[in-house]
Amino acid sequence: QEAYREMWENLNLDIAAHDGLLGVLGKFYGDIYMSQQGRLKGMEYLDFVLSEVHGLRIKELQDAKAQGRKIIGTFCVFVPEELALALDAVQVGLCAGADAGKEAAETLVPRNTCALIKSFIGFKLARLCPYTESCDLIVGETTCDGKKKAYEAFAEHAPMFVMEVPQTKSPAARALWKEEMLRYMARLEDLTGKKVTAEKxxxxxxxxxxxxxxxxxxxxxxxxxxxxxxxxxxxxxxxxxxxxxxxxxxxxxxxxxxxxxxxxxxxxxxxxxxxxxxxxxxxxxxxxxxxxxxxxxxxxxxxxxxxxxxxxxxxxxxxDESAxxxxxxxxxxxDRYMKxxxxxxxxxxxxxxxxxxxxxxxxxxxxxxxxxxxxxxxxxxxxxxxxxxxxxxxxxxxxxxxxxxxxxxxxxxxxxxxxxxx
Ligand code: BJ8
CATH class of the missing domain: 3.40.50.11900 (Rossmann fold)
Known part of the structure; x- marks a missing residue:
């Protein structure tokens, strides 16, 4: 952990609170995962990735940034990762599964907001998530009411782009979604200074x-x-x-x-x-x-x-790969995302x-x-x-x-x- 301290400081994390979070996470992981009998050898890779979740993977993101690649954070499976990859950007799904920074989150969104939303806001406000802090752009989406209103508040604290996800599966909705994908692609092209090509x-x-x-x-x-x-x-x-x-x-x-x-x-x-x-x-x-x-x-x-x-x-x-x-x-x-x-x-x-x-x-x-x-x-x-x-x-x-x-x-x-x- 010591080896990563400087990186976490550079990301402006709250070091003491972050140490506390890693301690709790480590214990929780030990109880729930490492205690299992008869696990497969292949799970060692996952254990390693998880043990390095705020270490090695963040270092990789920082290295990618040093090479000029952009980091895109998301909260929903609607955001097409293919577009980010086609522009050599790295897309990461941001953690939203722990009760961190809840009090701070409740200053931005109502108390009767789901834990997932409060979690990503809490991680940001309490400066606990090195992924959020590594992002060049965070992409939200107009899915549930809780999320779309939360993104308005979140945008005051992080660089946001919100995609309009339609609410029906009509032809008009499909046309809107395609337009939104193109609008997002243009934003990504602007951010990366590159163009999406058919090959990429x-x-x-x-x-x-x-x-x-x-x-x-x-x-x-x-x-x-x-x-x-x-x-x-x-x-x-x-x-x-x-x-x-x-x-x-x-x-x-x-x-x-x-x-x-x-x-x-x-x-x-x-x-x-x-x-x-x-x-x-x-x-x-x-x-x-x-x-x-x-x-x-x-x-x-x-x-x-x-x-x-x-x-x-x-x-x-x-x-469909035949296009x-x-x-x-x-x-x-x-078409695929509309499914x-x-x-x-x-x-x-x-x-x-x-x-x-x-x-x-x-x-x-x-x-x-x-x-x-x-x-x-x-x-x-x-x-x-x-x-x-x-x-x-x-x-x-x-x-x-x-x-x-x-x-x-x-x-x-x-x-x-x-x-x-x-
Ligand atoms: S495509 S499921 S990842 S929106 S739990 S924040 S719905 S109040 S997460 Fe989702 Fe995209 Fe849909 Fe999937 Fe709102 Fe419910 Fe909270 Fe939720």
Missing amino acids: LAEAIKTVNARRRALQRLNRLRAAVPTPISGRDVLLINQVSFYDDPVRFTASVNTLCDQLEERIKAGEGVAPKDAPRLMLSGCPMAVPNWKLPYVIESSGAVIVGEESCIGTRNTRDLV GTLEEMLDALA IDCACFTPNDERLENVEAMASDLKVDGVIQYALMFCQPYAHEGIKVEKRLTAAGIPSMSLETDYSMEDVEQLKTRVEAFLETV
């Missing part, structure tokens, strides 16, 4: 698709009975996918998948064959939000799928279909719907999802929580009661 964009599309394919492969393999990897580990892999170098990350996930294949061949699992198989569905679990998966898996169940943006919503759809011209590629990108079934869309029937299909493909015993407190879009859709699952004969339950640890025991009681019924 094709390469970027391949890079991001390769990462999606590796994660799809992981999701197919974990569906085996018994499941060869814990849900906690897969969540971590998805979380790391947002800030690690995409090419290196993809190679590591594929290596891990090779190990999973061997494990499956040998019939080995991380949990007994008859352990209840659950799927999570709903709000994204941003790093280091590991509370609910820990509660679920320490109750004897195993998580075999996450229907969320830090899960299959981010990896399910690929960009030849720049214009065709931009259309292919726009995202975020609860901010109305209507959003495709999500109901996707949740049901995923639950039956994975042969789950039940679905736990997860909503962050004060999240209107996912709480509303939770009612519809539950009806749909009930009609399909799939047990489900809904949990609302935030990032505090106060309700751990209560969550455990509810999860255990649910497990009795599946």
Whole structure:
């Protein structure tokens, strides 16, 4: 840690508070991750990345900046990483999964704002996140009301660009989204002093698709009975996918998948064959939000799928790689991103279909719907999802929580009661 102190000081972090954060994070990680039995060798890479999350990766970002590359921060899977990569920029998903700087955040946004929003504001105001401080541009999006209003306030503290994400899937909405992508591309070209070319964009599309394919492969393999990897580990892999170098990350996930294949061949699992198989569905679990998966898996169940943006919503759809011209590629990108079934869309029937299909493909015993407190879009859709699952004969339950640890025991009681019924 000492080796990085100067870098953190240069980023103007609050060093004492940051030391405290790393201490808590290290302990939390030890309890939730390192305590697991029978982990795969390939997870050592993830452990390493996580242990260096504020160290080596930040150093890499600083080195990239020294070479003139720009750092782009995001909070939503709607922001097309392909455009940043095509301009040699580095895109990182900013952490929004811990209760840090909450009091400060509540001076900018109302108290009844979801924990994810308060978290990214808190990290900024309390000067705790070296990623946020490394960014040349932070890209917001008009998804839920909480986020879009929060970005107005956040823009007073950070260099922001907000993309207008439509709320329906009509042809007019698709046209608006394409325009917004072009507006964003122009902003990025201005920032980097470069132009997106067909060649560079094709390469970027391949890079991001390769990462999606590796994660799809992981999701197919974990569906085996018994499941060869814990849900906690897969969540971590998805979380790391947002800030690690995409090419290196993809190679590591594929290596891990090779190990999973061997494990499956040998019939080995991380949990007994008859352990209840659950799927999570709903709000994204941003790093280091590991509370609910820990509660679920320490109750004897195993998580075999996450229907969320830090899960299959981010990896399910690929960009069509057959486009030849720049214009065709931009259309292919726009089409792919418009398939995202975020609860901010109305209507959003495709999500109901996707949740049901995923639950039956994975042969789950039940679905736990997860909503962050004060999240209107996912709480509303939770009612519809539950009806749909009930009609399909799939047990489900809904949990609302935030990032505090106060309700751990209560969550455990509810999860255990649910497990009795599946
Ligand atoms: S595409 S899910 S990453 S918006 S939890 S801030 S919705 S009040 S995160 Fe999301 Fe993009 Fe959609 Fe995915 Fe608002 Fe709800 Fe908070 Fe949320």
